[in-house]
Amino acid sequence: MLNVGSVVMGAADVRRAAAFWTRALGYVPRGEIEDGWAVLVPPDGTGVRLSLGRSETPVRERPRVHLDLYAGNAAEQAAEVERLVALGARRVDWDLYPDDPDFVVLQDTEGNRFCVIDTAHG
Known part of the structure; x- marks a missing residue:
């Protein structure tokens, strides 16, 4: 059976997005936060991850996933x-x-x- 491992969101500035979401959710980086990619995880390691990937596409006013x-x-x-x-x-x-x-x-x-x-x- 499958389960949700990570929700992925685009970000023009991955470091800024990672700073916001670590404070918002109390998550911690899984590894080094890079300019193009970051994975944030719950501090106890259990639960859904939030992955942030560099994106140059515009944000949609009514996103299909949130x-x-x-x-x-x-x-x-x-x-x-x-x-x-x-x-x-x-x-x-x-x-x-x-x-x-x-x-x-x-x-x-x-x-x-x-x-x-x-x-x-x-």
């Missing part, structure tokens, strides 16, 4: 959104929000979009 980061409740979600914004993420004015969303759309320092989900949302 990360969902889970928060335990609305308060935790709000605190995590603020923490991520302080690290360099930006809020996205998402035109597809439902009336009562359980998610907040952000973009990282490279423009890659991701969501912070309130998993306790009704």
